[in-house]
Amino acid sequence: MSKINLDTLILYNNIRSDMLVQAAVKIFNEFDYHEYISYMESEYYQIQRGLLETADDAGIEGTYWQNYICRLIAESENRFSLLSEKGHNDQNIRALALRETDVLKKLYQLEWERVGKIFLDSDTGVCTMKMMGKSRPGTNRNLLKNALELKDPQATVDGLRQYYEKYGCGIFESYQAFVWDEGLVGVRNYDKITFEQLVGYERQKDALIENTEFFIKNYKANNVLLSGDRGTGKSSCVKALLNRFAGDKLKLISLNKNNVDHLYRIIEMAADRGCKFIIFIDDLSFDETELGYKHFKSVIDGGVEAQPSNILIYVTSNRRNIIKETWWDRGDNGEVHGNDGMQERLSLADRFGLVITYTSPDKKEYLEIVKGLALQEGLSISEASLTEEAIRWDARQTGRSGRSARQFVNHIHAKTMNSADQS
Secondary structure (H helix, E strand, C coil): CCCCCCCCCCHHHHHHHHHHHHHHHHHHHHHHCCCCCHCCCCEEEHHHHHHHHHHHCCCCCCHHHHHHHHHHHHHHCCCCHHHHCCCCCCCCHHHHHHHHHHHHHHHHHCCCCHHHHHCCCCCCCCHHEEECCHHHCCCCCHHHHHHCCCCHHHHHHHHHHHHHHHHCCHHHHHHHEEEEEECEEECCCCCCHHHCCCCCCCCHHHHHHHHHHHHHHCCCCCEEEECCCHHHHHHHHHHHHHHHHHHHHHEEEEEEEHHHHHHHHHHHHCCCCEEEEEECCCCCCCCCCCCHHHHHHHHHHCCCCCCCEEEEEEECCCCCCCCCCHHHHHCCCCCCHHHHHHHHHHHHHCCEEEEEECCCHHHHHHHHHHHHHHHHHHHCCHHHHHHHHHHHHHHCCCCCHHHHHHHHHHHHHHCCCCCHHCC
């Protein structure tokens, strides 16, 4: 193999500056010159430590080294990957990518077996070890692996471009869900709840799914306010969207109410990307003394800058009008135009194109939810006993809701299993 010159990498600068890649290139460039590279033993083992420390569950069917190279390619945010993510094609940038695929392929194909023999490490070398994992055969990054193993450089470039277009690049390739903490923080183990697991509220679920489907298909879609009683599944429905549309480059960014003034920063960062974003604010409400609602209102409708077409804002609130209203607001509070002040506070909810209301279930609906959840859990208990226990549980709760039904089913499931273990 001819020597590798990392300095020729213009697009994939993250690979050029990567310490493990630099150490590997140093070893192989020296090895191709002469085989006396025993003085590089420390670099060799440092690479192995680095491969183990950075290995993740999104790996390919290949060695630790091949996984590492595919990861660097997937996470590279460069002119080529960003344009590809948006489905755009620039012939000049493509020409650069075509040239750089030669280096990428050489890095992927490094013959670590030859080097391992020099260090008497053929059997335990991490670089040549195959990664193990149940999810690995179906991982998306196997598409990168396949592209790098193609002989035709043009086909390799096409494969990389198609990968970025379908799955994104950088942090948005690596994660589906995020929390905002003065910056995006990826969430690996986000809630995997599905709509099938959410029993009841079919009308509300259908409306939310339909609006999001319009969004995914680039049709006009609305910001959504999910309002109503606590524990009725508002937040769970939003989280379920991420699993429903997981293959459509949909990303969920969770924003704390206290950071509402950061909305512009998030929108600015996500606006020019090729992914779809739902900014999710859970349990939003404002007291009458808070001015944050004015900022929030200007962001979702009426601000100087239009809301980008790849971003929607989904909010849950136990209050239909979001802003706390008191009897003082309805009486003579000394404000000359009191009704204007009230309308100002109530207008925030009107900025949402779609308002979906969740109400606490009545006794019949509550028992139906319990039965549905029990069926999902496969509980071996008679319907009569289940109903009797559920009514007792309900009598001890502060309010009837889908959440309390789930808590009851969890309890009765554990109780049933414990009885079976004891017997």
